[in-house]
Amino acid sequence: MIRSRIIGFERALPPVTVTNDDLAKMVETSDEWISSRTGIRKRHLVSDQNTSDLCIIAAEKLLEKAGWDSLSVDLIILGTVSPDYTTPSTACLVQNALGCKNAFCFDIAAACSGFIYSLSVADKFIKNGGVKRAIVLGGETLSKITDWSDRSTCVLFGDGAGGVLLEAAEEGGILYEDIHSDGSKAMALTAGYRANKSPFYKAEPKNDEFIDMNGREVFTFATRKVPESIKKVLEESKTSMDDIKYVVLHQANTRINEVIARKLKAPHEKFYTNIDRIGNTSGASVPIALAEMNEEGLLHKGDKILISGFGGGLTWATMLIEL
Ligand code: 4VN
Numbered sequence: 001m002i003r004s005r006i007i008g009f010e011r012a013l014p015p016v017t018v019t020n021d022d023l024a025k026m027v028e029t030s031d032e033w034i035s036s037r038t039g040i041r042k043r044h045l046v047s048d049q050n051t052s053d054l055c056i057i058a059a060e061k062l063l064e065k066a067g068w069d070s071l072s073v074d075l076i077i078l079g080t081v082s083p084d085y086t087t088p089s090t091a092c093l094v095q096n097a098l099g100c101k102n103a104f105c106f107d108i109a110a111a112c113s114g115f116i117y118s119l120s121v122a123d124k125f126i127k128n129g130g131v132k133r134a135i136v137l138g139g140e141t142l143s144k145i146t147d148w149s150d151r152s153t154c155v156l157f158g159d160g161a162g163g164v165l166l167e168a169a170e171e172g173g174i175l176y177e178d179i180h181s182d183g184s185k186a187m188a189l190t191a192g193y194r195a196n197k198s199p200f201y202k203a204e205p206k207n208d209e210f211i212d213m214n215g216r217e218v219f220t221f222a223t224r225k226v227p228e229s230i231k232k233v234l235e236e237s238k239t240s241m242d243d244i245k246y247v248v249l250h251q252a253n254t255r256i257n258e259v260i261a262r263k264l265k266a267p268h269e270k271f272y273t274n275i276d277r278i279g280n281t282s283g284a285s286v287p288i289a290l291a292e293m294n295e296e297g298l299l300h301k302g303d304k305i306l307i308s309g310f311g312g313g314l315t316w317a318t319m320l321i322e323l
Contacts, residue, residue, distance in 0.1 A: 004122065011284075016044065023155055074131040126168050138162055153211050156279060181313050188221070227263040229318040245270070248286055
């Protein structure tokens with residue numbers, strides 16, 4: 001069977017960092033409250049960049065480091081819930097900046113699971129035989145859809161992008177996946193409602209463009225569904241947690257990830273974390289974490305890792321990968 005192998009990891013973060021103390025000057029909060037409840041100490045926020053700008057930087061680094069010709073890329077998929085435009089897709093903006101004229105390109109909206117959903121779709125195109133080389137990205141500028149007067153959410157999020165290259169290979173790569181949605185809980189985490197401004201629209205316009213989260217409901221969902229999903233991937237792939245080098249969870253909140261680790265009875269050292277420096281970057285968090293792990297020399301050929309995203313939709317997805 002054709003496999004999709006990951007052969008590069010890169011990230012791009014905006015240069016400006018904002019500390020908890022900076023936020024405490026804007027809303028009624030404190031470094032103590034934010035860091036003890038979420039594990040976040042600072043986050044990168046854009047001052048003049050959009051999602052495409054961050055994704056283009058990450059994608060340029062990917063092609064350069066791998067020595068791939070732009071014209072050899074067949075597919076670009078980009079997970080985002082904060083695209084520059086509804087159309088063109090952010091993936092098409094990346095295509096143009098990189099000169100990947102032979103690629104077909106689209107965005108996937110699956111919030112914090114977006115990068116893993118995107119990897120899953122790219123994997124199917126590769127397994128089908130039509131695509132040999134793909135760029136898969138996760139990028140967000142959540143700061144543009146954050147309600148900066150809501151102290152319960154504005155302290156959580158950060159901006160950034162990350163991505164990988166996928167190449168058709170004989171073995172390794174994406175080994176197993178578990179991927180789900182539960183639209184019955186859609187309203188637990190919403191953002192970006194687009195009011196109908198047509199003169200023909202008669203209903204009361206709804207103003208709901210900013211991130212709105214029922215923290216308790218999403219917390220409960222994540223700590224229930226993610227351990228279940230990881231256990232299922234391990235069982236069905238006949239893999240033991242001992243065989244897993246690292247578990248890379250969506251960096252939503254340190255406390256959530258601690259509960260997940262405890263439920264899995266897995267040692268904390270296996271769980272990579274960078275939320276203290278990066279905050280919650282939704283669909284960008286897993287690829288940013290992978291790029292930082294790679295830069296720190298933690299990822300080696302042959303290693304097995306688990307990646308898991310969970311959030312808006314509600315959506316969740318876990319993948320077993322052999323590097
Ligand atoms: C997935 C999750 C979260 C999330 C949910 C709850 C939460 C993050 C609630 C309790 C609160 C501290 C913050 Cl699990 C967010 C996303 C969106 O990316 C996805 N934090 N908290 C407290 O009072 O302790």
